Amino acid sequence: MTTTPRQLLEQQGPIADDVVAVRVGDRVVDLHTPVADDAVVTPVLASEPAGLKVIRHSTAHVMADAVQRLFPGTQVTIGPAIDDGFYYDFDKKDGGFTDHDLGRIEDEMRAIIKRKSPFRREVTTREEAIRRFTALGEAYKVEIIRGFPDGEEVSYYTHGEPGKEWLDVCAGPHVPTTRHLAAVKLTHAAGAYWRGVETNPMLQRIYGTAFHTKEALAEHLALLEEAKKRDHRKLGKELELFMFHEYAPAMPFLLPRGTRVMNRLVELLRKVYDDEGYDEVSTPQIFDRRLFETSGHLPNYRENMFFPVTPDAIDELVLAGRRDDDEAKKLYAARLSEIERLAQKPMNCPSHCLIFGAKRRSYRELPMRLADFGRLHRYERGGVVHGLARVRSFSQDDAHIFTTEETLEHEIEKFLRSFYALYELFGFTRIDVKLATRPEKRMGTDEMWDQAEGDLARALDKAGLPFEVTPGEGAFYGPKLEFHVHDALKRSWQLGTLQIDYALPASFELGYIGSDGKEHRPIMLHRAWYGSLERFFAVLIEHVGGAFPTWLSPEQVAVLSVNEAQEAYGMSVVQQLKARGVRAYGDFSRDKLGAKIRNARLMRVPYLAVVGAKEQELRAVTPRSQRDGDLPQTPLAEFIDRVAAEARLPSLPSLAETREQSSRLGAANKSAHPPRKEDKRRHEWRQAAPASIPGRTSAVPRSASTTASASPRSA
RNA sequence: GCCGACCUAGCUCAGUGGUAGAGCAGCGGUUUCGUAAACCGCAGGUCGUGGGUUCAAAUCCCAUGGUCGGCUCCA
Numbered sequence: 001m002t003t004t005p006r007q008l009l010e011q012q013g014p015i016a017d018d019v020v021a022v023r024v025g026d027r028v029v030d031l032h033t034p035v036a037d038d039a040v041v042t043p044v045l046a047s048e049p050a051g052l053k054v055i056r057h058s059t060a061h062v063m064a065d066a067v068q069r070l071f072p073g074t075q076v077t078i079g080p081a082i083d084d085g086f087y088y089d090f091d092k093k094d095g096g097f098t099d100h101d102l103g104r105i106e107d108e109m110r111a112i113i114k115r116k117s118p119f120r121r122e123v124t125t126r127e128e129a130i131r132r133f134t135a136l137g138e139a140y141k142v143e144i145i146r147g148f149p150d151g152e153e154v155s156y157y158t159h160g161e162p163g164k165e166w167l168d169v170c171a172g173p174h175v176p177t178t179r180h181l182a183a184v185k186l187t188h189a190a191g192a193y194w195r196g197v198e199t200n201p202m203l204q205r206i207y208g209t210a211f212h213t214k215e216a217l218a219e220h221l222a223l224l225e226e227a228k229k230r231d232h233r234k235l236g237k238e239l240e241l242f243m244f245h246e247y248a249p250a251m252p253f254l255l256p257r258g259t260r261v262m263n264r265l266v267e268l269l270r271k272v273y274d275d276e277g278y279d280e281v282s283t284p285q286i287f288d289r290r291l292f293e294t295s296g297h298l299p300n301y302r303e304n305m306f307f308p309v310t311p312d313a314i315d316e317l318v319l320a321g322r323r324d325d326d327e328a329k330k331l332y333a334a335r336l337s338e339i340e341r342l343a344q345k346p347m348n349c350p351s352h353c354l355i356f357g358a359k360r361r362s363y364r365e366l367p368m369r370l371a372d373f374g375r376l377h378r379y380e381r382g383g384v385v386h387g388l389a390r391v392r393s394f395s396q397d398d399a400h401i402f403t404t405e406e407t408l409e410h411e412i413e414k415f416l417r418s419f420y421a422l423y424e425l426f427g428f429t430r431i432d433v434k435l436a437t438r439p440e441k442r443m444g445t446d447e448m449w450d451q452a453e454g455d456l457a458r459a460l461d462k463a464g465l466p467f468e469v470t471p472g473e474g475a476f477y478g479p480k481l482e483f484h485v486h487d488a489l490k491r492s493w494q495l496g497t498l499q500i501d502y503a504l505p506a507s508f509e510l511g512y513i514g515s516d517g518k519e520h521r522p523i524m525l526h527r528a529w530y531g532s533l534e535r536f537f538a539v540l541i542e543h544v545g546g547a548f549p550t551w552l553s554p555e556q557v558a559v560l561s562v563n564e565a566q567e568a569y570g571m572s573v574v575q576q577l578k579a580r581g582v583r584a585y586g587d588f589s590r591d592k593l594g595a596k597i598r599n600a601r602l603m604r605v606p607y608l609a610v611v612g613a614k615e616q617e618l619r620a621v622t623p624r625s626q627r628d629g630d631l632p633q634t635p636l637a638e639f640i641d642r643v644a645a646e647a648r649l650p651s652l653p654s655l656a657e658t659r660e661q662s663s664r665l666g667a668a669n670k671s672a673h674p675p676r677k678e679d680k681r682r683h684e685w686r687q688a689a690p691a692s693i694p695g696r697t698s699a700v701p702r703s704a705s706t707t708a709s710a711s712p713r714s715a
Numbered sequence: 716g717c718c719g720a721c722c723u724a725g726c727u728c729a730g731u732g733g734u735a736g737a738g739c740a741g742c743g744g745u746u747u748c749g750u751a752a753a754c755c756g757c758a759g760g761u762c763g764u765g766g767g768u769u770c771a772a773a774u775c776c777c778a779u780g781g782u783c784g785g786c787u788c789c790a
Contacts, residue, residue, distance in 0.1 A: 087785095095718085095719080096719045096720090097719080098719085099720080188785075189718090189784085190784055190785030190786070191717065191718025191785065192718080192787090193787065196786075197787085198716080198717075198788085202786080203718085204719085207785080237726080238726085244781090244782090246763080246782090249780085303788095304788090304789080378790085380788080381787085382781090383718095384787080384789075385782095386783095391790090396790065482790090493790080494789075494790055528790075531790045532790040560750090563747045563748060563749090564747065565747080590747070591748090591752085591753085592753060593748070593749050594748090594749085597751055598752055599751085600751095602751080610749070610750070612749055622750085630750070
C-alpha cells in the first residue's frame with residue numbers, strides 16, 4: 001500500500017482548503033497515511049465533528065510541543081481530543097501550571113502554528129520506538145509502548161521544522177499542516193492521576209479547545225459564559241433558594257424560596273404515589289450498627305457513613321485512656337469499639353426491610369411499595385462535593401418495592417413509564433440510560449446477579465430504550481439502571497435509578513406466605529425518579545435558568561403599584577389571589593414602576609400584575625408574563641382564574657397515555673400535554689402547556705443576546 | 716482524599732509591605748413617578764481562622780477551615 005488519500009483525492013480534482021482528513025469506510029485517516037490503491041475515500045471537512053476532533057487532537061500535540069519548549073524536562077503522557085476540546089497530561093517537575101503559564105503556552109503554540117509545518121507520520125517497530133523514547137527520557141511513553149503487543153508496528157507523528165521536530169507516539173489521524181489550527185484557547189489546568197488510578201502519581205493536565213475558525217471558537221466561549229450564568233450555585237444565591245455554611249460543609253440550607261419549590265416537587269410525587277399504590281413511611285436517622293452489619297453497609301459502604309457518638313461513650317473512652325494498667329487497656333479497647341455502635345443512615349433500604357419483616361406477610365400484600373423522603377447522610381470526600389448536586393445531607397424520592405417474581409417485570413415497566421412521563425413534564429429530553437453491573441465488593445451469589453442484570457437488560461430492550469453497560473458500577477446489593485441528565489456545563493448527573501436486589505431480602509431473611517401456603521422470598525426493587533431531590537433541584541434550576549414554571553415558582557404573582565394611591569387596591573388583589581391558592585405578594589414601595597418590574601423580573605416571578613389608577617377604577621390589572629412579555633389589561637377576576645389554573649399542580653398523563661409515549665422515548669421536544677382547547681381570550685395569552693417548561697426559549701432574561709444558546713443541548 | 720487556584724462590607728468586586736475602597740443591597744430623608752435601576756445622606760470590615768517574618772502585613776511565609784476547576788469516588 002503506497003497510495004495516499006491525497007493522491008486519490010487529487011484524481012478527483014483540487015483538494016479544498018478545509019479538508020483535514022478522509023474517511024475510509026468507518027475509519028478517519030490523514031491525507032498521507034497509505035491506503036489500498038482502490039480505496040474509496042471521502043473528504044472530512046474541518047467544520048464537521050470528525051474534522052474538529054482531528055483538529056483538536058493535533059492541537060494537543062502542538063500544546064505538548066510548546067510545553068516542552070517552555071518547560072524543559074517535562075515529560076509527556078497522553079493527550080486525547082474530548083467532547084468540546086482536548087487535554088494533555090504532563091509530568092512537570094515543579095508543580096502545576098499557572099494561568100500565566102497557560103498564556104505563555106498559548107503564545108508559543110501560535111508561534112509553532114504560524115510556521116505551517118506539516119504533520120508527518122512514520123512507522124517503526126515496537127523495539128525501535130522503545131529505544132527512541134527511552135533516549136528522549138520519556139518514561140511514560142515507554143510504558144505506553146511496552147503495553148503494545150510484541151512485534152506490533154508503532155506509528156508516531158512529528159511536526160515542526162526539520163531538526164527540531166516534535167515527536168509523539170500516536171495512532172493519528174492529524175491535520176495536514178499546523179495551518180489548519182486556526183483558533184486555539186487553553187481553558188484551565190488541573191491535576192489528574194496517571195492512567196486515572198488514585199495510587200498513581202499526580203500529573204498536570206491542561207485543558208483547551210480548538211475550532212476551525214476564530215468565529216466558531218468565539219461562539220463556543222460565549223456559550224460557556226452563558227452556561228455559567230445558569231450555574232445553580234450562582235442562581236441559588238441570587239434567587240435566595242438555598243445557602244451553605246462552613247459549620248455544615250456540603251449540607252444545604254434550603255431557604256424559604258427554595259423550600260417552596262422543593263415542597264411542590266414532593267407534592268407532585270405524593271400525588272403520583274397515590275395513583276400508583278405507594279405507601280409513604282418515615283423511619284429513624286440513627287441505628288444500632290447491627291442493622292448495617294445485616295444489610296452489608298458496614299463491610300461495603302462504611303467509608304461513606306457518619307457515625308454519631310453519645311457523650312457517655314466519649315467520656316468513658318477518655319476515662320479509660322487516662323488509666324495505665326492492663327485492665328484499663330482492655331477497657332479502652334472495649335470502649336473504642338463502642339464509638340462505632342451507632343450509625344447515621346446512608347440509605348433507607350435497611351429500615352424498609354425491618355418494616356417488611358416486622359410481621360408475617362401474605363402474597364396478597366405484594367407488591368408492597370414503601371416510599372420514604374427521609375434525610376440521608378453520606379460522608380463524601382472534600383473534593384467531590386458540588387453545590388446541591390453532590391452533598392452530604394440529602395433526601396430522595398426513595399421507595400422500595402417488595403414483589404414476587406411474577407410481578408417484577410410489570411413493576412419495572414410501571415417505573416419506566418412514570419419516569420419518562422415525569423421527565424417529559426419538566427422538559428428533560430436528553431436522558432442517558434446506563435446499566436451498571438456487579439461491582440467487585442458485593443453481596444449475593446453470581447446466580448442472583450445473572451438473574452438481576454438479565455431482568456434489567458430485558459426490561460430496557462422491551463421498552464425500546466438504548467443503554468450503555470457500565471461494568472462494575474452497580475450497587476453492592478444489586479445492579480442499577482441509572483438515568484443521567486446534564487447540567488448547564490454539560491456535566492452529567494445521575495438522577496433516577498432502579499435497582500433489583502435479591503441480596504437484602506436474603507440477608508434480612510424476608511419472606512411472605514404464597515397462595516400455596518408456603519413461605520417465599522420477595523424480590524426488592526430500589527427505585528427513585530428524581531433521585532436526590534437536591535440534585536434534581538440543581539439540574540432543574542439550570543435547565544430553566546432559574547425561571548420555574550408557574551406551578552413550581554416560589555412566588556407566582558407580584559402585584560406592583562404605580563404609586564401609593566393604589567396600595568389598598570393592590571393589597572386586595574394580593575388577598576384575592578392568595579384566597580385562590582396563588583402565591584402572590586405586593587410591592588407597594590415608593591420605587592418607580594420600572595424598578596419594581598426590574599426587581600420582580602430578576603427574581604423570575606412568572607406574572608407581574610401592574611395596578612395603577614386605571615386598573616383600580618376598572619377592577620383590573622395589567623399583567624406581564626415572564627415568558628410572554630406584556631399582556632393586555634385584564635379584568636381582575638379573569639386574571640385570577642387564569643393564574644390560579646396555571647398555578648395548579650400538573651398531573652402526569654395516565655399510564656395508558658404514557659404507554660404510547662414510552663414507545664418513542666427520547667423523541668425530542670414533545671410536550672407532555674396536548675394543547676388545550678382554547679377560546680379567543682386565551683389565545684391572547686399565547687397559551688402554552690402550563691406544565692411544560694420552556695427551557696429553550698425563555699429560560700434566561702429576554703435581554704440576554706443569545707437566549708437559546710444557554711441550553712446545554714444546543715451546543 | 717490528591718493537584719492547582721481562590722477567600723476583602725449582605726452581594727459583586729478594586730486594593731501586592733506604609734491610615735481598608737467602590738457599586739448595588741440596608742437604614743434615614745427628599746421625590747408620587749405607567750413597564751428592567753429617581754436623588755441626597757448615614758451606617759456597615761480585628762481583609763476566612765491561627766501562628767510566624769518585619770519598625771510596619773489584606774499584601775510575604777507556615778498551618779488550618781471553606782470554596783472553585785479537575786482527578787479519583789458517587790444520588
